[in-house]
Amino acid sequence: MTADATTAPAVTRHALARPLWLRLEPEWAAEVVRLLLPRSPGAAAEYALGADPLYRLPPDDRPAAFAQLDALWVERLGSGGILRDAVAPFATELGRRLLCVLRPAAQLEEGADLGRYDDAPAVRLVLSPRRMLEPEPALAFCTHEVAHVADMLDASFGYDPHRPLPGATRPERELARERFRVLWGASIDGRLRARGLPALLSSEGWHALARRAFPKGPPAGLIDALSRGGRPPHDELLARCTCEHGPAPGQPCPLCRFPTHAWASEAQVAAAAARIAIDFPRWAPADGACAQCLECYR
């Protein structure tokens, strides 16, 4: 761990230092309105009063009009405030970037990233409209995601999207990607908590995720350090994600590199170790071997 916790002051609700440039995907806004209207007594009728005349417009003009109406109602129903609160703590890092909010095709697509809107730099937040049904978790999620983008824009983090994931095979790289998500996420939540901002998961939550991503256990003390607000740079975080080989369920077999849940027993491995070593001089019995590979060296 090389970086200390950031101790920037907490930002209060609606205290955005600079004007927010917000662009809502019309379908996102429409869905949010559809979901939230029934929760505000009388709002549906009022919304209808605004919407009904729009059907009198020429068909080509209606989408823009509805988009405008829905954007207005996103504000009125409180979702606009959530987005502003999520962005406000990172006003310095984000600069004058637009925040563009879009629907995901699948839940996996949710998250924030850098992007462009009409050739202007932007933050692209893919967000399920359903999240807005629960304001506090939504704020935590959005804040967490925007914090990722803030890291990406912070030169001291040294973010490089082209830096390859460690691993020789696709499964190894997938595992490394998962580990990186956990470590970076834990680091961000640690810093958010230090600033008094809502975090996505508790420290225990990140420990649980880390146990899945590191079946043999993450490097000692790493998650705790991150949860306290540590922020290693990008390359150092990645270095912590390398797949160690060893007999853990779902890990790649060090011989065939296929992920396996069927490791040979220590006794079986020991019996075949000499023959394995001929083909794999750098392999050690402690690395293990999957049951299928062992068939080759019985």
Place this chain on the structure above:
Amino acid sequence: MKRRTLLQYLAASGALAGSPLGFAFQALGPTVEIDNPLKAYPPRAWEKTYLDQYRYDSSFTWVCSPNCTHACRMRAFVRNGVMLRSEQNYDSHKVKDLYGNSATAAWNPRGCANGFTFQRRVYGPNRLRYPVVRKGWKQWADDGFPELTPENHSKYKFDARGQDELVRVTFDEAHTYVAKGLVHIAAKYSGDEGKQRLLAQGYGEEMLHHWEGAGTRTIKCRGGMGLLGVMGKYGMYRFCNALAYLDQHLRKVPDAGAKAGRLWSNYTWHGDQAPGHPFVHGLQASDCDLSDFRTTKFHLHIGKNLIENKRADNHFFTECMERGAKICVIAPEYSPPASKADYWIPIRPNSDTALLLGVTKLMIDRGGYDAAFVKRFTDLPLLVRKDNLRRLRAAELFEGYRPEDLSRGASARLWRFSDDQRRRLGDFVVFDERSKSFKAVTRDDVGDKLVQKGIDPALEGSWTVTLAGGKPVELITLFSAYKDVHLKDYDLDAVCEMTSAPRDLVLRLANDLATIKPACIHTGEGINHWFHATEVNRATYLPLMLTGNIGRPGAGGHTWAGNYKSALFQGSAETGPGLKGWVAEDPFHLNLDPKADGKDIRTHAHTADEEPAYWNYGDKPLVVNTPKYGKRSFTGQTHLPTPTKAIWFTNVNLINNAKWAYEMIKNVDPKIELIVATDIELNASVEYSDVAFPATCWTEFQTPEITGSCSNPFLQIWKGGMKPVYEAKDDLSILADQAKKLGELIGDSRFTDYFKFVHEGRPEVYIQRLLDASTTTRGYRYADIMAGRYGEPGAALFLFRTYPRVPFYEQITESLPFFTPTGRLQAYNDEPEVIEYGENFVVHREGPEATPYLPNVIVSSNPLVRPDDYGIPTDHLGVDERQIRNVKLPWSKVKTTKNPLWEKGFRFFCLTPKTRHATHSQWQVVDWQLIWNNPFGDPHRTDQRSPGVGEHSLSMSPEAARDLGLDEGDYVYVDANPADRPYVGWKPHDPFYRVARLMLRLKLNPGYPYDVVMMKHAPWIATERSVKAHETRPDGRAVSEGTSYQAMFRYGSQQSITRGWLMPMHQLDSLFHKAKGTMGFIFGGEADNHAVNTTPKETLVRITKAESGGLGGKGPWEPTRSGFTPRAESPDMQAYLEGRLTTVKKG
């Protein structure tokens, strides 16, 4: 006042002004009052958009002719030159024969989702668009074909075809390369020098038996399921015969001595033939028209799935229910046909023979047989010698026996049964109850002819007699041998233990078979894909032989797999050579008269049949060094292969569908110097070929094609109705042009003449000759058929004796002999090899691999079964040894034995049936089919581990999955015997192992027994390029770079777990049976008739978890997590399954 009028009034009067509703209503305009909405409102112009979807400029009919056996005539609709869609043509009822008989309207409609989606293949991304040559091979040719030293093998990537590039060339360039390659290979392997080369490369002497000095014999040609297009596909065999010119050119031999290439089989190679049929009735295969199902009263369905695999015509099966027939299904799993059955008998895989022997015993013991039929048409009354286990021959018993003159009998008159053949077979002996004496019977003495001789053969009895030579021998009738000796091993208790079949259902089946007529038994590749399919096929006939359920409408034992039936174009002395006139016209006596009668075409096959199963076994026959006898060949001489140095195949995904495909790619094909594919699509076979020609598809044919079917009576001729989409040419044109190029290269114009009428653009001359020369089509004129004289233009009926076609109708109704040595349906075979293998009686054998017990053991204590074990110990694990070791044990001992492989954890039988959404490998990666074909179809590919918009899956019982810690949707490895799969010599660090090891998704299915898994066959395999793409493309798709080949697996394929087998019973020289293409008999091997069947089911697998099914490999697959999969049902799902979601309130 109406609400609408009120609003209009209020708006006009300003009554709403200033009200909170004003804004909302001020924009309202006047509405229109409509009295009749259909007349004036709403505007209906928009409907044109939808109606226009079905507008077309023209239509044409075409025949959908994959290897499904249906050959359905479809109608395609074209707009702006684009084939938009196809639909069923509804023409069956109009189709007539030469005599005015017409097909039943019940055939309508014909066609299935394959035909409906064919346009997605025509225009699909997998079309092979232009000729290609592998870069390394091209370089080898350009370098002048230097010697293939180990260095050059690697330099020209013969050992890494799958990693090489495919280079676009013109047709002329491709033909030139292939011609040069064929000439080079034929020359290189001809004569003494060629012999030394082949021996030096490790081929055994036996591989040179049919080589006969000719390098052309190392060239193998395969027209894929030739009947699917007699001109373009079977035309490959005509091309092969033309190679006799090349041999003559190289070796300067006389015409008669010229050797052409070898013809690779189809039906047997696919494992589709019922290999036991020639043993029982002597015919290649028995199959009726599917419409004959309508006349049956008892339909026994064994290891077959007519519901999923006979889509166009499966209604005939389901109609059995409404027409009052009883249905019984025997299968390990609760299958789609089982759901239609009156009762389903679940059975341990590969134990059907035991069940049928048990049923036979029950029928005999309870008198449930037709004694008159048994005496007249079966071999059960014939006498067998107990000393040598041969049938007693009349000449052995009767001093100075003088055979009856049979020159006017049916055998000689109809099938040219020769004196030589008769001398070899002899006549037989029965004990006549009437005269109380032994009587000689000939193969013509069947049915009424036996009665007319006044012979009443005894069914039961045993005697000791003195032979003509003075030797005393014990004799027994076969009926007694079965009843009193052989079937004692198959009592009800033992059979239920062997098969796991429920006792009451076995009894019920025996009773139904004994009492219901007509009864039929239908089997298919489910049975034929086992190593001991021969025995199951033979056993299938035992109940039918006992009850006379043969040769009658609604009766018979039939096999359904593959459109193999070249015999439809049957030759005879009366009509001419049949199909042989097309595929084997004598190249040295060509008839170039376009008006010549097909009967007058001279034929001479300079080719020789060969079973690709030998290529599939390491390019060698089954020759084993036995402890008892030393080196011994179990491949009969009539079956022996030659070394494979060049292959050309058309219309078949040969490499993709080869059992043990990765062994072929890794260890066998590198020794082959030229692989040529002709196909419409860029499939795995093209990925591993040296040259590929793009062929037109069924809707693009520029010249007429002709086909028929084993399951319906329709003779079909058609042309395409659209221009070829890319550079494709008709496969027949490709063959003709290749022949011409060969001729140009060696200066022999006869090559061109051999396809004269193709070059002249009128291949219909050859079609007319075919029609003239065949018993089933003589009298038809091509022009009449195409003019619609017999119904839909291009369609007619084959000239069968009966509609529906009923096999053996003549044998039963006219007392004609069957095609066996005895002229009778045979329950016993006394060929020397069969006796040696212990299969003279129909016996149950465990498989050489797929068994929990001693591999290949014969379950019997019958003293008349005396197999030879060749001195091979019972614990020998060698694959050769396991196949030939014949050990006989009673069930009480068999059940205490163990298969070492089973003990190691390979405890799942893996069934590999056809899928309902594709025809073998065709349509497998059409997007729609790929989505429908498995539970993991997803057009969005949300989980980017998926190789495409769908992927292959393995079905397993929920209980077995639970015990293995598996959830539905998980990726699993499926590994078979690691001694030789996925290929011999695999190593974990070999990059090819990563390609070849099978990983796929798991599907749970409560219909499967605990130790049975199922994986549909013929999906598009993972190749080196597809795996590379999967691992390096950002989206993870398994689509090969540069070729657009789409794999259905991330890793491996169905063929990762299969291997080649060479069943000794499929390789006899002594088996007497009918030749497939002509009215005559042969001994020994003939491709597609008596030859090695492939048997992919002969495997045990071990299943282990690879990755979790949830997105990105995290957690369970979403339907499992949310409670929609077996064993993980949510309360709501359970309520749904139990019918509790809907309740009806009473009162």
